[in-house]
Amino acid sequence: MAGINRALASQKTFSESRKIRGVECVFLSHQQQDKEICKKVADYLINAGIDVYFDEYDDDLKLHRQSNNPKGTTTAIRNGINNSSHMLVVVSPNTLFSTWVPFEIGYGYDKTDLGVLCLKGISKGKLPEYVRTAPVIRDIYDLNNLLERLTGKTKELLIETRMMSDHSSYSNPLYEAMDSIINDKY
Template sequence: MPVFISYRHTDRAQAIAINARLTQANIKTYIDVLDAESQSTDDITGVITRRITECTHLLAVVSEQTARSWWVPFEIGEATISNRRICSFKTGSSELPLYLDKWPKLTSDNDVSFFIEAYREEATTKRSVILDSVNESMRGVYQQNAELFHNQLKTRVRRGY
């Protein structure tokens, strides 16, 4: 169940810190700067799209700089189409775009801990997280599980414990 970390390159330090935190928690991640293929390809869009479909979660690092990026919204869109679990991590003091309200918004190290716990709970309970095309009934179960993940994490972040 890898986590795709999406970010604008001006937010690279924060993305790498989150990547390190998830890796330390034994969570597999994908971040482009550590992927030799993404550094050498002529088809970066194809690589990024494929990597998103290989992951179960997308965590987008979002700052005021992200508004000038088209990659982060593209990656969030690809994750949405692929029915991935999506979260954002807000850096700085600017407000996040309204379209991110649908998913949990992380703003602190404590919130990243909540994400890690939610991720582990999902893995422990073996709630279905699909990567490939499935029949419509399984797609419905997967969607319900994704909504459960999002709602539980939102509640936990809102409560702060």
């Protein structure tokens, strides 16, 4: 079964029942300039059967941002984090200029299982200090390992049922955004 985006208004009631049943949900923390890449990450997780909170579909959050209401924006973000079991901080060069990513990490640090997802070209030395304490997903291989753990299904089964793509496949939807595998991780 595919996951859902818990930020969608049409999914809010359904997502409450999934939360009660303990279905994992990943909050995607990102800089707004990376929203197209994050949409691909969100779709990849959803296809694997993982719920996400991807803010681009949160109508409350959009309304608060458009009306320049920081209190409402903060409340909407906190609600998204409170309804999530995990947080992936998507790191790109743009992340260094985000005003909201540090807030999201600070708020979600003790509430979620925090991880860092690096986009192409982000070396260890380029990671912002505020994310260096969390486990780092350096490439698609690492992301597929995370999906294996979150779903409780083997990577082979997830690939066979087309719930995820092989990390080295050119047809992987994240191939352009993330490294496929980094051999010198440590």
